Amino acid sequence: MGETAQKLRMVFDAIKTTRGVYLFDEIDALASSRGNENDIGEARRVLNSFLQFLDEDTGPSIIIATTNLPELLDRAVLRRFDLVLSYDLPNGDAIEKAMRRRLHGFDVSAINWGQIAGYAGGLSTADVIAAAEDAARRAVILDSGAVETSAVVASLERRRSLQGIGTDKHGSRSAPLHTERDRKSVPVRSKNRRIVKTSK
Numbered sequence: 001m002g003e004t005a006q007k008l009r010m011v012f013d014a015i016k017t018t019r020g021v022y023l024f025d026e027i028d029a030l031a032s033s034r035g036n037e038n039d040i041g042e043a044r045r046v047l048n049s050f051l052q053f054l055d056e057d058t059g060p061s062i063i064i065a066t067t068n069l070p071e072l073l074d075r076a077v078l079r080r081f082d083l084v085l086s087y088d089l090p091n092g093d094a095i096e097k098a099m100r101r102r103l104h105g106f107d108v109s110a111i112n113w114g115q116i117a118g119y120a121g122g123l124s125t126a127d128v129i130a131a132a133e134d135a136a137r138r139a140v141i142l143d144s145g146a147v148e149t150s151a152v153v154a155s156l157e158r159r160r161s162l163q164g165i166g167t168d169k170h171g172s173r174s175a176p177l178h179t180e181r182d183r184k185s186v187p188v189r190s191k192n193r194r195i196v197k198t199s200k
Contacts, residue, residue: 004030004042005049016059027065031077047074054080090125092117098125099152102132106139107146115149119156131155 008030015022024030030050032043054077057063065081067073078084090098096113120128134155139147 004046008046008049008053012053012057015057015061015063019060021062021064024063024065026067027077028067028069028072031065031074032072033074047077051076051080089122090120090128094125095120095128098128099132102129103136103147106136110146110148111152112149116152116156119153123156123159127159128156131159134158 011022031047034044034047054063063081065077092114095117099116100108120131123131131152132155135147135151138151138155139145
């Protein structure tokens with residue numbers, strides 16, 4: 001607090017002078033709605049500075065922003081991005097593909113991918129990959145070159161159990177992280193140079 005706007009100015013000075021792709025991850029931390037009941041003056045000043053810097057940007061760079069919480073974003077930010085991309089939760093084919101990549105080198109011939117897709121439904125790609133890595137670690141610990149369906153299911157359930165941990169923006173216990181199949185992407189700005197990706 002107190003230094004964010006100044007550091008943003010440094011970033012945008014670099015954007016103007018050094019051609020590149022600049023990613024603002026978790027953009028909701030900078031650009032949450034000004035009507036938010038938890039809004040404080042400093043956060044509003046940071047958002048206003050961010051909007052101003054976006055308006056002034058005429059450099060050759062690409063600006064990308066991402067969020068998992070698009071509902072928190074101030075609409076003024078979305079208007080400043082030329083393109084908004086949405087990413088859905090993975091389907092059965094995507095789940096299998098992601099897991100096979102992470103389990104490369106292990107024998108996965110006994111895995112029932114249909115069953116895995118059922119257990120993984122509603123989880124993000126990141127959760128699916130983390131579950132595959134968890135199953136792989138456990139196979140290494142057990143000195144096994146094969147990964148069984150039951151091991152992957154157990155790893156997926158461990159990932160799912162994490163969804164009940166944490167608090168929401170009001171300090172209450174959070175709802176599951178991924179209860180909907182649709183994930184929305186956050187907007188990206190660019191005058192053909194700015195992009196926002198959001199997911200929910």
